[in-house]
Amino acid sequence: MDVANTGHAAALWVGLHILLMLVLSLLVVRLRSKHKVFLGDEGIPELAQAIRAFGNASEYVPPGLAGLIVLDLSGATPLLVHLGGFILFAGRVIHAFGLYNSVGTSIPRALGMTVTWCAYVYLIAATLISAVW
DSSP states (O other), rough: OOOTTTTHHHHHHHHHHHHHHHHHHHHHHHHEEEEEEHHHHHHHHHHHHHHHHHHHHHHHHHHHHHHHHHHHHOOOOHHHHHHHHHHHHHHHHHHHOOOOOOOOOOOHHHHHHHHHHHHHHHHHHHHHHHOOO
């Protein structure tokens, strides 16, 4: 393992996921300002959707990033870290788009969750294999 490069691959994906979280947060703030809502969603569907899009990302992103960081720090090749980061990021962006733009069930929401779960399965396998190899 090249200690000088440790963490660089994960840094890209951590940065992109933080950017995604910032964008989702700003969408909530914009709608709160538009509707003059300071707490909760006051029954406004578009605000409720934006809050859930941010909330769902804040539930799923941290464990995924932890997996990426541990994988990177355990000496996995950057390609393996980038693959996990890309799958997780794609899933989160697709899901956020679907949740932000649809009140009910939608193909982007379902696809986004499926891709996110695929990232989780990949990260579970990769970190466990890295732990014993």
